[in-house]
Amino acid sequence: MPAKDDETARPASMAVPGARRGIGFLAGAVAGAAVLFLADVWLPLPGPIAALYLCVVFLVALSGRHALVVPAGVACGALAILAFLLSPATDTSPDAVAQLVLGLLVIAGATGFAFHLGRQQEPMLEQARILELAHDTVIVCDAEDRIAYWSEGAEKLYGWPRQQALGAACDQLLRTEYSSTGASDARAEAGMWAGEITRHRQDGSRIVLASRRLVRRNRLGRRIATIETSSDLTAERNADEKRRISEERYEAIFNASPVSIWESDWSRVLAHFQAHGVTPHSLRATRDQLSIVRNLGSTRIANKATVELFGTGNPTSMEGKTFVSFYMPSTEPALAEIFASFLEGSQMREVETQFRTTAGNIIDVLWRATLLPGETPWARVLITAVDVTDRNKARAELEKASTDLAHAARISTLGQLSASIAHEVSQPLAAIKTYADSAKRWLSGPRPDMGEVALCLDGVISNTTRAAETLARVRSMARNEAPVPESFDLAGLIAESVRLIQREANAHGAYIRELIEPGLPMAFANRVQIQQVTVNLMLNAVQAMDKVEGRAREVVVSCRTDQAQMMAVDVRDNGSGIALDNPNGIFQPFHTTKASGLGMGLAICRSIVEAHGGSIRAENNIGHGATVSFTVPSHVRAADITQRLPPADLTAPDPRRSTPEAVNLADLQSADPFGSRQVRH
The missing domain is CATH 3.30.450.20 (PAS domain)
Structure with a gap:
C-alpha cells in the first residue's frame, strides 16, 4: 500500500512546482523590483542599478503571463525615474542623466524582446485552440518543455486542472514513456513526429495515447514551442486485449x-x-x-x-x-x-x-x-x-424393458380377472349349447321348423362372436408388442373396461357409474395402454372401499375434454382417501399399502400417460375418498403426440412406421389393460 501511495503522490508533487512556478516568478519579480528601487535610491550607482531592472522584466516573461511584460517594463522604468529623482547621488554625479537614459533604454529593449517572444507563441496558442475543436487533447510546450497551453480535453483526460499544469514540465508531470528509443528527442528535431506514448493520469492510472507533435521554430531556426495533439487508445487497446483473450479462449475450447x-x-x-x-x-x-x-x-x-x-x-x-x-x-x-x-x-x-x-x-x-x-x-x-447413437440404443433398450414390464403387468391382471374372464366366456358357451340343443330338437321333429332352426343358428353365431371377442381381449392383453398410437373411442373403451371388472366390483360390493360428456372426439393413443390405465384406476378405486361402512361404495368414472383439446378421465371413489401429504406420491415406484402389492402399477400408469404427452395426478376429495385424473390427446393433437412418442426400437427398423399393417377389428375392440396396481388408500 505505501508504494501505491507514493505512485499516486508523485504526480501531485510534480505539479506543485509547475503550478507555483508562474507565481514564484512574479513574486521574485516584485521582490527584485523593490530591492533594485531601494538600492537605486541609496547607492551612488543609479545607472548600473537601473539596468538591472531587465531581470525583473525577464522574470515576468518567465512566469508565462505575457500580458504583464509591457506593464512590468513600464513599471520598472517608472521606478528607475523615481529613484533618480529621490537619490542624493543625482546632484553630485555629472553622468547621472546619461546613466538614467541608458538604464531606461536597457529596460525598454528587454521589454520589447520579451514581448516579441510572447507574440511568437500567440499563433501557436491560436492553432492549439482550433485543434481543440477536434476533441483531442492539445498541449503546447515552450522550448524548455514547460506547458504553455493546456486544453480542456487535456484536463478531462489527465485529470490535472489548467492552473496546476501550466508551467510544469510536461514529460515529468505526466511520466511520459515512449514506445521507441529516441522518440523523446523528437521535439528537438525538425518537422513532425507521430507515435504511441504511455502516460499516467493524476490518479496514477496508466493510459496509452496516439500522439502527434509539430515543432515550431523562429526565423533563426531555434525551437520556440511544440504543439502536441493526442487521442486516448486505452479503451481500444483494452478491447483489443479482451478480443485477443476471447479468441484464444475460443480457439482452445474449439480444439479441446x-x-x-x-x-x-x-x-x-x-x-x-x-x-x-x-x-x-x-x-x-x-x-x-x-x-x-x-x-x-x-x-x-x-x-x-x-x-x-x-x-x-x-x-x-x-x-x-x-x-x-x-x-x-x-x-x-x-x-x-x-x-x-x-x-x-x-x-x-x-x-x-x-x-x-x-x-x-x-x-x-x-x-x-x-x-x-x-x-x-x-x-x-x-x-x-x-x-447420440449410444443414447438412442440405451433408450430403445429402456423402452423394451418398459414394454416387457407392462406385459408382465398385463399377465398379472389376467390372474386377477380370471373369474371375470371365465364368466365372460362361460356365458356365451352355455348359450351356444342351449341354441344348439334347440336347433337339434327342431330338426329331429316329424316336420322340422327351419325358421326356428335359423333363429337358433343366429344365436349360436352371436354368442360365438361374443366369446371370440372375449378371447381376443385376453389375447391382446397377453401379447408383447411395441405401442402404436391410433384413433379410438375413449367412451367405448371406458364402457368395455367397466364390463371387464364388473364381476370384481360386485365381489367388493361396489357400484361403477359412468359420466360421459356427449359429443366427445376420438382419442389418439395406444388403445391397449390407455385401457390398462383405466382398468388399473378402476380396480384401485373398487379395492379402496373394502372397509367402507355406512355409505354406498360407488366409483364414478367421467370423461370430458379440457381447454387444451386433451381428453380427461376422472376416477372418483368414496373410500378413506390417500394417507400422504402429497397424494401424487402414489405414482412413485414401489409405493404400496398392501402386503401383496409390488407398487409398480401406478408407476407404469404414469409412464404410459406421460409418454403420450398427457399428465396424471391424484387428490383427496373434500368429503370421502380420492380422485385420480389423467389426460390423453385427442385426434386433433395427433401430430404433436406422434412427435412425442419415441420409437419402440431404434436399433432395428419397425415395419409399422413405413407400411401400416392391417388391424384386426376384434383386437381393437377388445384391447385390455396391462394390469392393475394395488397401492392406494
Whole structure:
C-alpha cells in the first residue's frame, strides 16, 4: 500500500512546482523590483542599478503571463525615474542623466524582446485552440518543455486542472514513456513526429495515447514551442486485449472440445435461395433445391472431435469441402429444416439426423446450426454434432424393458380377472349349447321348423362372436408388442373396461357409474395402454372401499375434454382417501399399502400417460375418498403426440412406421389393460 501511495503522490508533487512556478516568478519579480528601487535610491550607482531592472522584466516573461511584460517594463522604468529623482547621488554625479537614459533604454529593449517572444507563441496558442475543436487533447510546450497551453480535453483526460499544469514540465508531470528509443528527442528535431506514448493520469492510472507533435521554430531556426495533439487508445487497446483473450479462449475450447464443431460458409446457399425465390414452405415441401445447394456450402475449419466422429484424416483435410459424402437419406430433410428456419429469421436450429462415417458406420447425430454475426449473411455458420447413437440404443433398450414390464403387468391382471374372464366366456358357451340343443330338437321333429332352426343358428353365431371377442381381449392383453398410437373411442373403451371388472366390483360390493360428456372426439393413443390405465384406476378405486361402512361404495368414472383439446378421465371413489401429504406420491415406484402389492402399477400408469404427452395426478376429495385424473390427446393433437412418442426400437427398423399393417377389428375392440396396481388408500 505505501508504494501505491507514493505512485499516486508523485504526480501531485510534480505539479506543485509547475503550478507555483508562474507565481514564484512574479513574486521574485516584485521582490527584485523593490530591492533594485531601494538600492537605486541609496547607492551612488543609479545607472548600473537601473539596468538591472531587465531581470525583473525577464522574470515576468518567465512566469508565462505575457500580458504583464509591457506593464512590468513600464513599471520598472517608472521606478528607475523615481529613484533618480529621490537619490542624493543625482546632484553630485555629472553622468547621472546619461546613466538614467541608458538604464531606461536597457529596460525598454528587454521589454520589447520579451514581448516579441510572447507574440511568437500567440499563433501557436491560436492553432492549439482550433485543434481543440477536434476533441483531442492539445498541449503546447515552450522550448524548455514547460506547458504553455493546456486544453480542456487535456484536463478531462489527465485529470490535472489548467492552473496546476501550466508551467510544469510536461514529460515529468505526466511520466511520459515512449514506445521507441529516441522518440523523446523528437521535439528537438525538425518537422513532425507521430507515435504511441504511455502516460499516467493524476490518479496514477496508466493510459496509452496516439500522439502527434509539430515543432515550431523562429526565423533563426531555434525551437520556440511544440504543439502536441493526442487521442486516448486505452479503451481500444483494452478491447483489443479482451478480443485477443476471447479468441484464444475460443480457439482452445474449439480444439479441446469433445463435441464435433465446425464452421461453414453458406453465403452461396443464401444467394441461390434469393436468386430463385426459394421459400421456407417450398424447402419443406420438396427436395428439388437441396440437390443443388447442398454442394454450395464449404467448411472453413473443423476441430479434432469432428475428425474422430466422421473418421477423416485431419482437420485441415476438411477445409473447403462439404459433408455431402456423409449424408444419409434422413439428412436432407434435416438440412432443409435448418435452411427453412434460417430463412424465417431464426438464428439457431437443432435437429436429429443420421450420418454415415468413412468407415461405413451409421451414427445418430444431434445436429445444431447457429448463424454467427458477420458482414456477409450466412458466411459464418457454427455447427455442432453430438453423437447420440449410444443414447438412442440405451433408450430403445429402456423402452423394451418398459414394454416387457407392462406385459408382465398385463399377465398379472389376467390372474386377477380370471373369474371375470371365465364368466365372460362361460356365458356365451352355455348359450351356444342351449341354441344348439334347440336347433337339434327342431330338426329331429316329424316336420322340422327351419325358421326356428335359423333363429337358433343366429344365436349360436352371436354368442360365438361374443366369446371370440372375449378371447381376443385376453389375447391382446397377453401379447408383447411395441405401442402404436391410433384413433379410438375413449367412451367405448371406458364402457368395455367397466364390463371387464364388473364381476370384481360386485365381489367388493361396489357400484361403477359412468359420466360421459356427449359429443366427445376420438382419442389418439395406444388403445391397449390407455385401457390398462383405466382398468388399473378402476380396480384401485373398487379395492379402496373394502372397509367402507355406512355409505354406498360407488366409483364414478367421467370423461370430458379440457381447454387444451386433451381428453380427461376422472376416477372418483368414496373410500378413506390417500394417507400422504402429497397424494401424487402414489405414482412413485414401489409405493404400496398392501402386503401383496409390488407398487409398480401406478408407476407404469404414469409412464404410459406421460409418454403420450398427457399428465396424471391424484387428490383427496373434500368429503370421502380420492380422485385420480389423467389426460390423453385427442385426434386433433395427433401430430404433436406422434412427435412425442419415441420409437419402440431404434436399433432395428419397425415395419409399422413405413407400411401400416392391417388391424384386426376384434383386437381393437377388445384391447385390455396391462394390469392393475394395488397401492392406494
